[in-house]
Amino acid sequence: MERIELKHGGGGRASQDILKLFLKYFDDDILKGLEDASILNITGEIAFTTDSFVIKPRFFPGGDIGKLSICGTVNDLSARGAIPKYISVAFIIEEGFELCELEKIIMSMAETAKGAGVRIVTGDTKVVEKGKADGLYINTSGIGIVKIPGISAHNVKPKDKIIITGTIGDHGISVMAKREGLNLDVDVKSDCAPLNKVVEDLVPLSNQIHAMRDPTRGGLSATLNEIARASHVNMKIYESEIPVKDAVVNACEILGLDILTLANEGKLVIFSSPEVADDVINILKSNPQCKDSKIIGEVYDGEGIVLMETVYGTERIVDMPAGEILPRIC
Structure with a gap:
């Protein structure tokens, strides 16, 4: 079985062999030029992001590190109201890594x-x-x-509605179960998916959408707290309105995990003015990817506190997660 050797990173013939593997799947005329820098044709205001991916295991139900790397970058741009156009990819590969596994990952990235x-x-x-x-x-x-200009964690306003585009916690449970070899008797796949086309559908309501964020590490809890503090507002969410798969609920009960802190890789949290919240939901539900979209709360004057009304009618503070909840989920 062929594996990566140090010579593949030396810049000689072996490096050219690896380069051919990338070009086999990354079939773009700009990339094929093999220049030190690519010349891009861009008009208008741009968004720029960077990210690194170290997930373990590299393959999990619903995705792999390659798919995740593309979706993560696409979604970070989408959450700022941008339509992704160009991506760069860089690989740090350990000596001995199997070439057939590398090819699967490259192919997944190209397809995504x-x-x-x-x-x-x-x-x-x-x-x-x-x-x-x-x-x-x-x-x-x-x-x-x-x-969609003006999308910012600092731009949320009192009376805004809080919208989630689908069920939460799928990615976190999928990765944890696979990595730890847990037999939870649940069938949960990662929600890993690009969100740019979801955002494109929302462009007609752009002047009424104030913030968006993909709730990855730290989950919904971290996302809401970060935005509440950035915008100096309070938030209240309703446990009964948060969409969660029964399998995820059951897994969390078995493992003692807080659903709100689980990672997601194919969902958006959207803050819109109350006047268009129902329109946002209708647009989202027209996309099969967002059929479980719901309004889960609202924004109030305040100084950065997030509350949740439980299914029992009581309230609890939703705090920023502390410590390492679920390592290596992206």
């Missing part, structure tokens, strides 16, 4: 990028000695053209 309508236009590969990395690390950067 094509499905999202984004172009992989530049990249880099480094090979490090065995034991100096955990198999494979991927770094991505992305550029998008802003279509």
